[in-house]
Amino acid sequence: PALVGWPSSELTPRGRLLVVASHPERFADSVVTEIVGYSDENGDSPFWDAIGRNFFDLNYAAAERLCGLKSRTFLAELMPHYPIYVPLLPDEAQEAMGQVHPRAQITFDILMREGFETDHYIDIFDGGPTLHARVSGIRSIAQSRVVPVKIGEMVKGVGRQYLVSNAQLQDYRAVMLELDYAPGKPVTLDLAAAEALGVGEGASVRLVAV
Structure with a gap:
């Protein structure tokens, strides 16, 4: 669009919501969005290093590029489907769970004001939070x-x-x-x-x- x-950080999230409002037949009654999780100044994600890198010989930046070329589902389907016990993860990975990358904080705050809520799911790649909302309750759509x-x-x-x-x-x-x-x-x-x-x-x- x-x-x-x-700034696009303000316009893009709200602009996307108006697409949903204008074309409800293309969307489910509830929507989900993933927020970019924590990575350090070198682009390394402690959550990815603790989990994803054990299954792919890729650093976090390379994994993100591959997802951009294909899709996040492509790598997610190759990840293990059995439970991962959080207490066994390194402290850095545990601390990163549910954390928002500073560049994504504006988007996170906007969506929370719009009526999105956090749930019990996080992104399998960087541990970023997952937000969900019923379309009928999203402010920019309803109003x-x-x-x-x-x-x-x-x-x-x-x-x-x-x-x-x-x-x-x-x-x-x-x-x-x-x-x-x-x-x-x-x-x-x-x-x-x-x-x-x-x-x-x-x-x-x-x-x-x-």
């Missing part, structure tokens, strides 16, 4: 609205911030805009905002206050 207006577009002058300094998406499946776009929007009425976008979203007069957008 093309996301402009705010978003589909409204028609009116092209005009956007009033500056009197509105609030909204995440606005074109709700399309192909060429999906989302932007963060300051809007003077009144529920039940069309949303006024100037030409620059409309072009960024790829919409015109009379089209519909999905928006939610942030």
Whole structure:
């Protein structure tokens, strides 16, 4: 998705949620997301070193690259399916379980505010937390609205911030805009905002206050 207006760390998680809101038939009633777990400044993951590296002659960075080329499922299916006893793991690996990588902390905080919760599962690669939520209870989905577009002058300094998406499946776009929007009425976008979203007069957008 093309996301402009705010840092991608803020826009991307919320923008993805509006995709779910616009195309519910493509998603289950509940959704799950994995958050990147702890790794040190050298890119080494103590959790991976304690478990995954015993089954693959790869360091954590190489395993992540391989997952990017294939999929995380590819390696996960080759991992052992029997229980792993946590007390037998090195202290560093135990301490890493459920920890969030600093680069992923913003995403984690956003999703928790959106209504996601942690559960009893962690990522088999780096021990990062797994979050889950019922789609109907996710804030940006439940509170978003589909409204028609009116092209005009956007009033500056009197509105609030909204995440606005074109709700399309192909060429999906989302932007963060300051809007003077009144529920039940069309949303006024100037030409620059409309072009960024790829919409015109009379089209519909999905928006939610942030």
